Amino acid sequence: MSSKSGPTAHGRGPGHGPGGGSMVMGGQKVKDFKGTLKRLLQYLKPRRNKLIAVFFAAILSTIFSIIGPKLTGIAITELFEGAYGKLQGIPDAAINFGKIGEILLFLVGLYIFSSLFTYLQQYLMSDVAQKTVYDLREDVNDKLQKLPLKYFDGHSNGETLSRVTNDIDTIGTTLQQSLTQFITSIVTIIGVIIMMLTISPILTIITVISLPVSIFVIQPILKRSQRHFADQQRTLGQLNGHIEEIYTGHQVVKAFGYEKKAGEQFDSVNEELYQAGAKAQFISGIIMPMMSFIGNLSYVLICVVGGILVTQRAISIGDIQAFISYSKQFTQPIMQTANIANIIQATVAAAERVFELLDEVEEVKEDTSIQLSRAKGAVAFEHVDFGYGENLLIQDMNIDVHPGQTVAIVGPTGAGKTTMINLLMRFYEVNGGKIKIDGIDIQNMSRKDLRNSFGMVLQDTWLFNGTIKENLAFGKEGATDEEIYAAARTAHADHFIRTLPDGYETILNEEASNISQGQKQLLTIARAVLANPPIMILDEATSSVDTRTEVFIQQAMNRLMEGRTSFVIAHRLSTIRDADIILVMDQGKVIEQGTHVELLEKNGFYADLYNSQFSERTAG
Known part of the structure; x- marks a missing residue:
């Protein structure tokens, strides 16, 4: 196609339930914590030099701040000894303000x-985090381009968007904020222990004992919080999927009185998210108070033992003050590390969901050994078999279409008409047999070359947020304004476009709901005209327009199909009477084929379909 005339739009109605395919998503907890974390760290490898610089900057920053309490202790000792000497009446006792001033200036510099x-x-x-997230998004975007239609049929848009946005944002936030904090905390713990040992090994032992006690206390809490954080990310994806479905199809929801049911589904998923989030946050919230409690017990012991040591002149008053500062510095990074460990649980849960998307089965690898220029339009199905599961929907299909022929495909709902088109475009791969364009197996050409040969006008229109001119220009790269206007005139869209307040510069909203369904269809037809492909696919292209407009479109289509191979899927059989070949499908098989006159003479399935529609019109 060209994908230029617009990809297939697969909408989802309310009947899919919240999150659509995401409801079957398993995993109450991170399935492979170590593997996922290791894989996430691979994304940091290209920036290891900057990470090393971050590490050294964190070390220097922390060292300078760690030395501070020791210097403050020296200044306090100097002040205390001078003041104490004066009180005791010691000759020449005085406070050395010059030395204290030097210490304080040095401290300010540090x-x-x-x-x-x-x-x-x-x-x-910030640079490392944003570039890592950039790479992740690039990989996810590339992956989405390679996923088959089967994936999108089985997953709601909201669920996929949640992985691309929420989960990757979670990873970015953790890298940006928590990684540096983690490095600083580790360096602080090591540095503080060294400084405390220089002051008093006894007090250091009292302080360090709190570390294994803290780990012993928080370890079971971390294990429980991991499961709830995984649930939180999963249900967030379900909620996004539900919202995307319901609010995108709000007109259908209202038309069928589905508001109450949709509200109940929202409440159900929202309640599940609330429960998972509340449990995750509550359990993780227990960590900080418990760490504070253990730290405070350690602090009390240090004050008591330190006071005894001061009275015994084992350490100075300044040293005990510095040690108390260090003990607080020691417990704070431990609490931060525990909190970061908790954040990492949520991050790994988010990363696993992203990697699950990256590990999805891609489209069958292309064989680009044959380059297809502009196709002549010969199309052949040779013994084609296809099924979505084990049961085949299409069996031993054989069709031979010559360049320039118009092929109409008719049959009841579920007969396989649209499936046949999806196979032709390689949205799905055949189970057996071959499909050929100009005698070349489509498996031996790139999907881009294949789809550039097609223009599509679908029953479900696809327009994006932008001006009408931009939407039409999507059909042809570098199209001039005159080419766009000519295509619009051919599709009988020019008149209604110019009646709009801003004409071709009118901006269509996200769902293009500011124009009618029939007008949207005219725009997609104009876009296909502009693409000028050698093969056209028209899937119920006139189903959304009134009878008078249908006549105009049919005339435009007749001009568009001149000299091109065209596949027309139609329910209104009166529109395809002039087709060169009419394929009558039922249960995945071509049960009849021929011209309109030949099929009527056979008095078979097609004749019954045609006569029933004619009778309905006569009765109407």
Whole structure:
């Protein structure tokens, strides 16, 4: 086609339920935590040099801030000893304000350098995080281009969008905020332990004991929160899918009085999301208070033992003050690390959902050994078999269409008419047999070359948010304004376009609901005219327009189909009486074929269909 005349639009009605295919999505928890985390880290490999710089900046920033309490302790000791000497009446005892001033100035300098390195690590990490997320989105976008139609038929748009947006955003936020915090926390823990050991090994042991106690306490909590975070991400995808379905098809919902049922489904999924989110946040929220409690017990012990050591002149008053500061610095990064570990659970759950999408089975790999220029239009189905599952829908189909012929495909609903077109476009792959264009097996040409040979006008129109001119220009790259206007005139769309307030510059909204269904169909027909493909596919192209407009469109279509091979799917048999070949399908098989006159003379299935429609019109 050209995909230029617009890809197939697959809408979903309310009957699919919340999240459509996502309801069958399993996994109450992360299936492979280590594997998913390892795979996520692979995306950071191209930026390892910047990550190393972030690591060193975090170390320097943390070291400078860690030295601060020790210097503050020295200044306090200097102040205390001078003041204490004066109180005791010691000769020459005085507070050395000069030395204290030097210490404080040095301390200010350290904090300035610490802030600069903190800024540097945040700056570098923002670049690493955003480029990593950029790569993820690129991979997901490339993957979506390669997925077969089968995937989109089995997954709601909202579920897919949730993986592309919410889940990747979760990963980006974690990389941006939590990774640097994690590095800083680890460096702080190590640095603080070293500084505490230089002051008092006894007090350090008291402080460090709180670490294994904390790990022992929070480990079972982390395991439980992991499952609930996975549930939260899953139900968020379901909710997005439900909202996308219901609000995209709001007219159908209202027309069939489906509001109450849709509301109940929303409430059900929303309640599930609430329960999963509340449990995840509650359980993870327990971690910080428990860590604080353990830290406070450690703090009390340090104050008591430290006070005893000061009275015994084992350590100075400044050292005990510095140690208390370090003990607080020690528990804070541990709590942050525990919190980050909790965030990582949600991030890995989100990453696993993204990787599940990236691991979906792609379309059969292309064989581009044969380049197809502009096709002449000969189409052949040779012993084609196809089925969506084990049961075949189409069996041993044989069709031979010559260039320029118009082929009409008729039959009851579910006969396989649209499936035949999907096979022709390679939206689905055949189970057996071959489909050939100009004698070339379509398996031996690229999908792009194949689809550039087709123009499609579907019963379900596909228009995007933008001006009418932009929508029409989609049919041909680099189309001039005059070519666009000519195509619109051919499709009898020019008149109604010019009656709009902004004419060809009128902006269509997301669902193109600011123009009528018939007008939308005229625009898609004009787009196909502009594409000028050698083969046309018309799937109930006139079903959404009035009788008078249908006459105009039929005339335009007759001109469009001149010299082109055309496949026309129609229920109104009066519109395809002049077709060169009429294929009558039932239950996946071509049960009759011939011209209109030949099929009427056979007095078979087609004659019954035609006569029943004629009788209906006569009765009307």
